[in-house]
Amino acid sequence: MADHDESLPDAPEYATSNIAGSEPSDDDEPLDLTHENNAKIIMLGTATDDDSCASFQFENEDHTLGNALRWIIMKNPQVEFCGYSIPHPSETKMNMRIQTYGEITAKDALIKGLADLRDLCDVVTDKFIAEKERFVAEKGN
Amino acid sequence: MAPSKEELERRRIVGVELERVSNVTSTDFPGHYPGEDHSWNLDDFKKNSKIDIHKANDLDYEFDLIGVDASVANAFRRILISEVPTLAIETVFVHNNTSIVQDEVLAQRLGLVPLRGDKKGFQQLRWRKKSPDEPAAEATDFNTVVMTLKVACTRNHATPNTETDPSKLYFNSSVYARDIKFAPQGRQSSWFSGAGEIRPVNPDILLAKLRPGQEIDLEIHCVLGIGQDHAKFSPVATASYRLLPSIKIKKPITGEDAEKFVNCFPKGVAEVQKDKKTGENTAVVVNPRKDTVSREVLRHDEFKGKVELGRIRDHFIFSIESTGMYNSDELFLQAVQILKKKCTDFQEKLMES
Numbered sequence: 001m002a003d004h005d006e007s008l009p010d011a012p013e014y015a016t017s018n019i020a021g022s023e024p025s026d027d028d029e030p031l032d033l034t035h036e037n038n039a040k041i042i043m044l045g046t047a048t049d050d051d052s053c054a055s056f057q058f059e060n061e062d063h064t065l066g067n068a069l070r071w072i073i074m075k076n077p078q079v080e081f082c083g084y085s086i087p088h089p090s091e092t093k094m095n096m097r098i099q100t101y102g103e104i105t106a107k108d109a110l111i112k113g114l115a116d117l118r119d120l121c122d123v124v125t126d127k128f129i130a131e132k133e134r135f136v137a138e139k140g141n
Numbered sequence: 142m143a144p145s146k147e148e149l150e151r152r153r154i155v156g157v158e159l160e161r162v163s164n165v166t167s168t169d170f171p172g173h174y175p176g177e178d179h180s181w182n183l184d185d186f187k188k189n190s191k192i193d194i195h196k197a198n199d200l201d202y203e204f205d206l207i208g209v210d211a212s213v214a215n216a217f218r219r220i221l222i223s224e225v226p227t228l229a230i231e232t233v234f235v236h237n238n239t240s241i242v243q244d245e246v247l248a249q250r251l252g253l254v255p256l257r258g259d260k261k262g263f264q265q266l267r268w269r270k271k272s273p274d275e276p277a278a279e280a281t282d283f284n285t286v287v288m289t290l291k292v293a294c295t296r297n298h299a300t301p302n303t304e305t306d307p308s309k310l311y312f313n314s315s316v317y318a319r320d321i322k323f324a325p326q327g328r329q330s331s332w333f334s335g336a337g338e339i340r341p342v343n344p345d346i347l348l349a350k351l352r353p354g355q356e357i358d359l360e361i362h363c364v365l366g367i368g369q370d371h372a373k374f375s376p377v378a379t380a381s382y383r384l385l386p387s388i389k390i391k392k393p394i395t396g397e398d399a400e401k402f403v404n405c406f407p408k409g410v411a412e413v414q415k416d417k418k419t420g421e422n423t424a425v426v427v428n429p430r431k432d433t434v435s436r437e438v439l440r441h442d443e444f445k446g447k448v449e450l451g452r453i454r455d456h457f458i459f460s461i462e463s464t465g466m467y468n469s470d471e472l473f474l475q476a477v478q479i480l481k482k483k484c485t486d487f488q489e490k491l492m493e494s
Binding site: 037038039040041043058061062063064065067068070071072074075076077107110111114115116117118119120121122123124125127128129131132135136139 | 169170171172178179180181183186187190191192193194197204206209210212213215216217219220223224470473474477478480481483484485486487488489490491492494
């Protein structure tokens with residue numbers, strides 16, 4: 001108990017240098033707590049020889065990423081099938097199956113899906129900021 | 142071959158019928174309709190998507206997100222509720238608690254108190270890892286915010302004997318969230334200074350009641366967390382969306398029926414207007430946004446075949462109510478950034494392997 005009551009020590013120096021190295025933030029810059037990448041993904045052993053069909057296991061992901069990613073991968077005309085499942089509710093794992101028509105590998109389809117979803121996020125951010133400015137300007141008049 | 146305007150309109154509407162819903166799943170995928178291209182196209186998305194703000198208060202936002210799929214809108218909603226990090230009380234060290242509220246109950250109450258402070262200051266904070274072997278598990282000014290709550294109740298001898306109101310009879314008969322005091326550690330005094338001090342969003346939350354001789358003396362440690370771990374870390378009171386209702390009148394509804402039709406909907410949804418050509422009183426839909434889609438209109442035989450209810454598949458009316466640490470608009474932008482970071486991170490990992 002006694003050790004909890006001591007005043008907190010300052011962070012070691014490495015933490016300070018980390019802050020100095022990060023980009024300067026303005027008001028619209030959202031909170032970025034960690035620059036670390038803790039994402040974990042593995043390819044399950046159910047891929048075909050030509051890699052056109054494969055299953056991937058995402059750790060610490062759920063319907064949030066699963067469904068959005070499934071939708072955008074299904075938008076790819078070279079993909080024949082894409083589906084995801086959460087095999088067990090008490091394991092924080094999300095499985096995704098991708099089957100392509102064979103012109104690209106399943107991994108390429110996944111990478112394209114992630115890139116497309118990222119582009120979508122950028123568009124939504126831009127539109128939201130623009131609309132906010134318009135709304136504030138209109139209200140000001 | 143491009144689909145006709147009517148066909149596109151039909152695909153956009155999720156039907157709401159008397160006993161069932163129709164046209165539920167989205168069909169905008171390549172290969173679903175022969176000869177149509179539904180592949181992902183960023184320029185088309187830029188052209189067809191739209192955001193319309195309707196209400197913009199600091200803590201209460203309502204806007205329309207148009208042109209995205211339900212899966213994406215749902216991802217934003219889920220991230221808002223459970224993945225945007227906030228600061229909340231995590232550990233309470235009880236030096237003294239002689240109130241009737243048990244230690245664990247008091248700690249639980251404290252945990253749910255929403256906190257606020259300088260937003261730029263929050264950017265300096267880092268996760269406090271839970272596992273003991275991680276180096277960051279140690280509490281530092283980067284990952285832990287210390288607050289204190291020290292209140293003792295005493296008798297007010299100045300009150301007359303006839304007084305029965307405890308708030309006049311005693312000092313500190315009630316402990317409120319405003320009594321929680323920020324105790325800055327290290328560099329925190331510069332990150333959270335003056336008006337940016339870390340404090341409860343609502344100073345009037347009642348935490349406990351005291352009587353003379355009772356005392357509460359606590360040291361409180363706050364850490365960053367996400368709603369997935371505990372609801373106290375959720376930055377929103379509610380984040381929800383609904384689809385814009387659509388009411389289509391197929392055949393003119395006139396006379397007394399028009400009056401009845403208008404009364405089937407909440408105020409402001411429909412109106413009786415004089416038709417310019419026939420001069421008859423006719424029901425007109427003026428603002429379907431206000432409708433609750435109660436389906437009352439479908440219960441009456443006189444409207445059979447005259448009206449079609451539905452919802453617009455890609456028109457989401459988002460409502461975000463913040464608990465106060467961030468403004469609602471900042472929260473939405475953060476949620477989008479979090480989804481983007483997920484994509485970037487997995488993409489990076491896939492490229493490496």
